[in-house]
Amino acid sequence: MPNTHSQPQRAYGPAQQGFQGRINESSHGSIDAIRLLRADHKEVEALFEVYERLRSASRKRMITDRICMLLEVHMQIEEEIFYPMVRRMLQLDDLLEEAVADHVSARELIAQIREDDPEDPFFDARVIVLGEYMQRHVKEEHRELFPRVDSSRIDTVALGKRMQARKDQLMAGYSVRVD
């Protein structure tokens, strides 16, 4: 599968700082894979809602940079760790193929959004379409995939630990250097 996205070393604004905390870690230090992915979905959905109220081009740039980063990391940990485990244990090939096809489309949009000027008349439209991909992704995972994983023998805590470690590593690749 082609990995079309990059991990740019670019500066992010204040909203991008201090994100690398383990938001899904329980008091016992365990990280459940489903909780981690649900938290990612919630955070990105909230940012799309923030975007809808923005008028300033610089704020639009900042929020979309963060949306793009979070989505890239989310898709990558799903593809590298979560989906392969689901494929091995549950044989949900059709569902997973559809999910990966949506990721390809989302990455194309992300690449365009990163290149575009927020004052470009097409910018808002592209962000809206990316939000629609996200809504569809969330709906399919929450309704179909997560319940199947929850009721399976997959060790979601062990899986979550691996996913959080990879997520931390990927997020560090986007870290800010302000010298």
Ligand SMILES: [Fe+2]
């Ligand atoms: Fe997801």
